[in-house]
């Protein structure tokens with residue numbers, strides 16, 4: 766079930782106070798309209814009734830997709846204290862899951878049933894990426910490992926440039942790509958290496974579960990580097 770509550774918000778442009786709906790959680794199947802807004806990058810946009818100004822107000826919420834068995838916490842706090850609080854709250858739950866005496870209790874505590882993927886992301890792009898990956902039937906851990914491999918292969922080609930992020934993406938035509946976002950705002954893309962994905966799926970997938978944190982996990986580039994080290998025993 767999706768949950769939301771109402772809070773008063775003051776328009777930064779004209780000072781008009783109005784109510785806005787905060788979604789504590791969104792269920793993609795029960796609220797397809799909100800799912801669409803998330804994917805269209807309109808989810809956090811608030812329109813002022815008085816002056817029409819559209820302002821993006823980011824907040825932390827839980828995305829739940831029953832079809833793809835995916836739950837993603839998006840932490841959107843910019844205030845470092847609040848950010849820490851939000852992460853601590855989710856980590857407390859993860860610790861309880863990690864230390865649960867039985868697997869059954871662990872799955873009860875984390876509120877997930879078998880086969881669920883539970884993730885924490887720190888921004889809107891990260892949330893959308895996780896949803897597209899699940900929608901394409903891919904494993905996000907293998908995607909992060911592919912990013913690390915591609916980065917090591919590109920090596921010299923990226924010299925002198927600073928990367929902000931790499932995202933897996935699919936365009937309207939269904940073409941899949943890895944998109945590089947540089948610190949100057951410019952982007953570049955390469956075709957998604959589907960053959961490499963298939964190869965890694967066969968070779969690595971069985972070894973990933975033991976090195977994947979239970980409960981809500983941050984699965985990103987840093988995780989992929991750690992996973993490499995662990996799998997090669999260094």
Ligand SMILES: [Zn+2]
Pocket residue numbers: 776777778779780781813814815816817818
């Ligand atoms: Zn206004």
